[in-house]
Amino acid sequence: MNYRKSIVLSIALTLLLAGPVTIGPSRVAGDGATTRATGAFTTVFPAEIARATQGDLDIMARFSVTTFTGSLDGTTLSVQTVARDDVVKKKAFQTNTGSFWGTLDDSKPGSFSFIIHLVTDRPFCERGKPCAGPNPISGNLVVVEGTGMDGLEGICGGGTFHMSSTGVGTDYDFTFRFGKDCKANDR
Numbered sequence: 001m002n003y004r005k006s007i008v009l010s011i012a013l014t015l016l017l018a019g020p021v022t023i024g025p026s027r028v029a030g031d032g033a034t035t036r037a038t039g040a041f042t043t044v045f046p047a048e049i050a051r052a053t054q055g056d057l058d059i060m061a062r063f064s065v066t067t068f069t070g071s072l073d074g075t076t077l078s079v080q081t082v083a084r085d086d087v088v089k090k091k092a093f094q095t096n097t098g099s100f101w102g103t104l105d106d107s108k109p110g111s112f113s114f115i116i117h118l119v120t121d122r123p124f125c126e127r128g129k130p131c132a133g134p135n136p137i138s139g140n141l142v143v144v145e146g147t148g149m150d151g152l153e154g155i156c157g158g159g160t161f162h163m164s165s166t167g168v169g170t171d172y173d174f175t176f177r178f179g180k181d182c183k184a185n186d187r
Helices: 003-018
Strands: 034-054 057-070 072-085 091-104 110-121 137-143 155-163 170-178
Touching: 034 072, 034 155, 057 091, 072 110, 110 155, 137 170
Parallel strands: none
Antiparallel strands: 034 057, 034 170, 057 072, 072 091, 091 110, 110 137, 137 155, 155 170
16 A cells, blocks of 8 residues: 555544544534623722822722622633712723633633723712712623633623622623624634
């Protein structure tokens, strides 16, 4: 038997024994399906990066570490930019960029990047003083398409979050898609 025939025969035998194998992004849900993720998260702020004022605004940049429980089980590290107006608007406006690593339902561990925009109502706050009451938050998280890796490869989507009714932690409700349903993955 010549060398070429033995290679072709080896490949054919390997494919026959291994059976059909699909190679592509690992997904929790298939193309066309959505996965709803609900649960809660808590956040700590290990370090402030910078602080400044401009007119009625207190401006800050800081790191945050968030722990997700529920459908999402994992951790995020974010850089938050915050503009607080405790003089006129009694609100804070915030943008976070970060990375999540962990699992979604029964997925293998993976990661993705995200952007968050949130607004905090600060009716009980005065500039330069501790707030005298709760500061309810609500916001949106969006996965940066094309950033999913490992068990979360091909992920896109996002959703909303708000302060839980107990005032401890924050509830989330996200919807994710995978594969060709995400424009950045349709390559």
